[in-house]
Amino acid sequence: MTFGPGRCGLLSRAEEQARVRQLLADARRGRSGVLVLHGEPGIGKSALLEKAVAEAAGMTVLRATAIEMEAELAFAGLGELVRPVEQSIGRLPSAQARALRTALSLEEGRIPDGLTLGAATLTLLTDAAATTPVLVAVDDAHWMDEASTRALLFAFRRLQAEAVAVLVTARDGEGCPFIEAGLPALALTGLDRAAAATLVRGVADIPADSEPFRRLYRETAGNPLALLEAASALRDSVWGVQPPEGPLPVGPRLTAAYSARLAALPEASRRALTVAAAGYTEEASVLVAALRQLSLDGEALSAPEAANVIDRSGNKVRFAHPLLRAAAYHMAGGQQRREAHRALAGALADREGPVDRDQRSWHLAAAAAEPDPTTASALADTAGRARDRGALPAAVRAYERAADLSPLPVDRARYLLAAAEVAQLAGQGDRALTLAEAATSASDDAAVRAGATGLRSQMLLVRQPPRRVHDQLVDMAVPLDAVQAVPLLVAAAGAACMGGAIVQARATADRASALACRGEAPVFDHSAALMRAHTMMLAGERRAAAAVFDSCDEFLAATDPLSIGVEVTSFSAMDLMWLERFATARTLLERAVRCARRMGATERLVPYLTVLADTQLRTGRWDDAYALASEGAALAAEIGQPVLRAYAISTSARIEAARGRDAECAEHARQFRGLVEGRGAELVSPYIDSALGLLDLGNGKNSEAAARLNDLQQRVAASGLREPTVLQHQPDLIEACLAADDRSGAQAALDDLMEQVGPAPSVWGLAVSARCRGLVEADEDAYLEALRHHERLPDPFAKARTELAYGRFLRRRRKRGAARRPLTAARQVFERLCADPWIALAERELRAAGFETPTRRGREPVALTERETQVAVLVAKGHTNREVAAALFLSDKTVEYHLNHIYAKLRVRSRVELAGRLAVDTDLPARTP
Incomplete structure (x- = not known):
């Protein structure tokens, strides 16, 4: 009896084969699943995969075997895998079809972003499974090219209810992303002694109770391929009658055994x-x-x-x-x-x-055994094609190799800089920094040094303590001319802002603005002016900042967001939000998101999503804000942007605080502190304390809220932040102090708020300061003034809180009839926003005024998951399942799966009923995938 490599790998694998059969059975029942088989070479991974393919009767089998030499070829693995269903690409949503065709070189087109390409891969697999279940079999995934790996991992992570079974094999010790991605995995170990004896008897007469067999089994740890090779060598007298001293053929020695053959x-x-x-x-x-x-x-x-x-x-x-x-x-x-x-x-x-x-x-x-400019140029062309197809990691490697083959230092430097720029877009921050350093070391070319320096400034901004980044960038700018120094100083000012050093940021922004007047490119003038406006806003110079934006409207509307610093675009959007130019901020951010998605520029996408989430929160679009913040936080985690992830998490936490979701808010606060600790992000850190203060206030923990928010107020004042719309915590502080019987603390906080609002008041500042005057001074006219201001402000939560406070005031003045209208209006808004603690407060006031509170339409506190919220928001806006799938990079079946759970949780039966339950504006455009 003899055993081939496939047969020997299946000996004593009953448990493993059962897992694989269960994977296939689940797919036949409509459930998707993924299993990564991993272990050392020769352990039997491929044998199990081949067995699964043989048992996949009635299923569509899509398979690819990665080859070590193909690791440099973008999308080689993906192209092999989807070739049997390539004709179905034309039936995908148009953006996904273009992305996949461009990636596979089936047509020329715009750069497909990684998210759309991953979604296209997912949709193609899902469509293939619409008629028959699908088995995706990927062998030797540790050699899969990075572009294919990213697209497949994106799809595999999102499989849920599509009738797709995925079986992947990968070798341990190779740094395989499929093993490291956290997918369900099964580690294969050696055969048991009985199976090993059976295997050895098939190729050599070595008794199971003999010392040579015991040595073979001990040294190979039951690796079937190693046993097979070692027993064959012993049979053929390569070693005589005893195995050699030292390790037997596993790892490199196994390769050596093959070399002997x-x-x-x-x-x-x-x-x-x-x-x-x-x-x-x-x-x-x-x-x-x-x-x-x-x-x-x-x-x-x-x-x-x-x-x-x-x-x-x-x-x-x-x-x-x-x-x-x-x-x-x-x-x-x-x-x-x-x-x-x-x-x-x-x-x-x-x-x-x-x-x-x-x-x-x-x-x-x-x-090439030596530098060759012709080959370097050809490889640079390959890099450009890979970049244009969205295969950014492959482009990085091609540019690096082109640099190696370039005899001229300036060409080597330019290729290294190109590699650094692509690595940045791919989210490979550390690699981008290393390549940028190498580019500046390779040549004194002014354009290369300027480009590398600018790129380093962008990367440092999200990877080191902001104040340290500020100092580094200022030092880097000293020997440069105006054109090269201005971008560095702009980035330095942005870093100082993040670090809470507002005065220092303003000084650096002033210097950048002065130098920009000498620059040759208008973009420098605008970028410096916009950063200076940002520091003005933070310092409380609202009117001056508004004048800058009046002069930069056309620039922001016409300029590609990716052509200027990420801090300029995102900070400008923040400023527009604080200036209450919400529509302009939203337009700018949605355009920036589209550009970043199209380029696959994940590093840029995260800040745009997080600021857009904040904008939606401040205009009452809480569910949309929660969905955007969740997406931003997830992407930030994937590419290593802890501070931006914290900012996104704080937006989610503020919504959870207002909705009384204590556990979720506390968990996000814990994550937030772990992300920002030791990073010096002093302007980001207060956001979570603002959320926790609101949570305490809504839950009636007034003393705790007052203490937390008073500490926050002192830290904010010390940083130089004087614009109250940034954190919006002061009204909560005043209300908490009053509820905790600290009238002097409330009066002091009100005085400070009035002083900040006075010079150039925002509508929000006018409204909430009037409300707080009503609270502190028991002044009905102040409440009425506040409500008039609220009519000009698209913030329903702020208005409802003023109505609640006014209704409470009227009820305590025994004007119960008059109290009913504002209290009922407040309750209705709180209910629409699902702000449960505030619903309870409004209902308590209504009952105290002698009014029955209406039934909550069968509403119970329900917590949708972050993914369910994202699906529910888009469905409530009227989008089809396929449109939702395209926007969220899911499959149609997964959207349907989530939608069924949403309906069950919310006890609704239709999309119309769902829209009535969610705080969304149905006239908002869908996010472009």
Whole structure:
């Protein structure tokens, strides 16, 4: 009895096979699932995958086997996987179809962003499963190219109810993203002793109770392929009657054992195998053409085929095992490997397809033993195509290799800078910084140094304590001319703002603005002016800041948001929000979000989403704000932006505080503190205390709220922040002090608020300061003044709180009839916003005034998950399941799955009823995916 590699991998694998069969059974029942099989080489991963493919009767099988040499080719793995359903791409939503066709080089087009491409991959898998369940089988995923890996991981993480089973195999110790992504995984270990004995008996007469067998089993730890190779070697007397001292063939020694098998082949066959191993494709015609370049022909492959090293069926040349391929490549000397790559490049010379050109440029690069400007240029073209197709990690590597092959320092520096810029867009911040440093070290070219310096300033802003970043950037700007220094000083001022050093930020912004007048590019003038306006806003110079925005409206409306510093766009949107130009802020941010999504610029997308969430919160669109904040926080976590993630979390926490979702708010507060601790983000830190103060106030913990908010007020004052619309905590402080019988504290806080509002009042400032005057002074006219101001402010929560306070005032003055209207109006708004603690306060006042409180329409406190909230918001705006899926990068089936849960939780039966339950504005445009 003999065992091949596949059969031996299945010995004693009953439990593992049961897991795989359950995965297939779930898919047949309409449930999706993912399983990553991982372990050392030869442990049996591929055997289990092949068994699953054999048992996938009645299912559509999409499979791909990653090849080590293809790791540099963007979307090679994805293209192989989806080829059987490629004809279905045209039925995807148009944006997704364009993204996938562009990525796979099926058409020329705009750069597909990673989110849309991932959604396209998900939709394609889902559509394939609409008629029959699908098995996605990915073998040797540790060698999958990064572009394909990102798209597939995006899709795999979002599978839920689509009838798709995903089985992935990956090798331990290779840094495989599929293993590190937290997907369901199963680690394969060695065979048990009985199965190992059965395997060994199939290839050599080695008794299970003998010392040689015990040594084999102990040294291989039951690895079936290692056992097979070691037993074969012992049978063939390579070692005599005893295994050698030291480790047996596992890992590198297993490859060595394969090398010994290859060494017995004729020299022509070994040369031919080197070419086959070096290829990016298994296509036989390409290999034969390359062999002709070396005066060889297909006959050179006959001996390896007879020895079961390769298989030549189906116009493909496949190695029997990936380790055989590795052995064939690495046992050859460097000169022979370069010769193989040169031959493969020659075989592709007459092919004009973009994939063929990219393969050829990589072969030329592998064949180069010294700098070669022509090859470097070809590889830079490959990098540009990869960037244009959204394969940013592949573009980074191609630019890096082009730099290696460039003999001129200035060309090397430019390629390194291009690699750094793409790495930044891909969210690879540390790598971008390293490449930018290398670019400045490679050449003194002024354009390169300016570009690298600007990029470093962007990256430092979200990775180091802001005040330290400010000092570094100011120092970097000292020796530069105005054109190069202004962007650094603008970024430095932004860092100081984040660090809560408002006075320092203002001084640096003034310096940037003065230098910008000497600059040659108008964009510098506007960027510096806008940053200066931001520092003015924070310092309480509201009127002066507004004048700057009056002069920059056209610039902001016409300029590509990605062409200027991220802090300029996001801070400008914040300023517009604080200036209560909400429609302008929303338009700017939605355009910036679209641009960032289109480019796949995740690093830029996060701040835009978080500021947009804050804008929606302040205009009563809480559910939309919560959905945006959740998306921003998730993306920030994926790409390592802790401060921006904290800002997004604080927006969620403020909504949870107003809604009385104590546990969720507390958990977000815990996460927030872990994210900002030690980072010096002093202007971001107060947001969570503002949320917690509101939570305490709504829950009647008045003393705790007063203490927390008073401490917050002192810290804010020390930072130099004088614009009350930024945090909006002072009305809560005044109300908490009064409720805690601290009238002097309330009066002091009111005086400070009035002083800040006075010079250039916002509508919000006028409204809430009048409300607080009514609270402190028991002045009915103040309440009426506040309500008049609220009519000009799209903040329903703030208005409802004024109505609640006014109704309470009237009720205590025994004007019960008059109290009913404002109390009822307040209660209705609180109910629409799901602000449960405030509903309870309004109802208590209504009952105290002698009025029955209306039934809450069967409403119970219900907490939707963050994903459910995102789905519910878009459905409530009237979008179809497919439109919601496209916007949130989900599958249609997953949207339907979430929608069923939403209906059950909220006890609604239709989209119309759902819209009535959520605090959304149905006239808002959908977010463009």
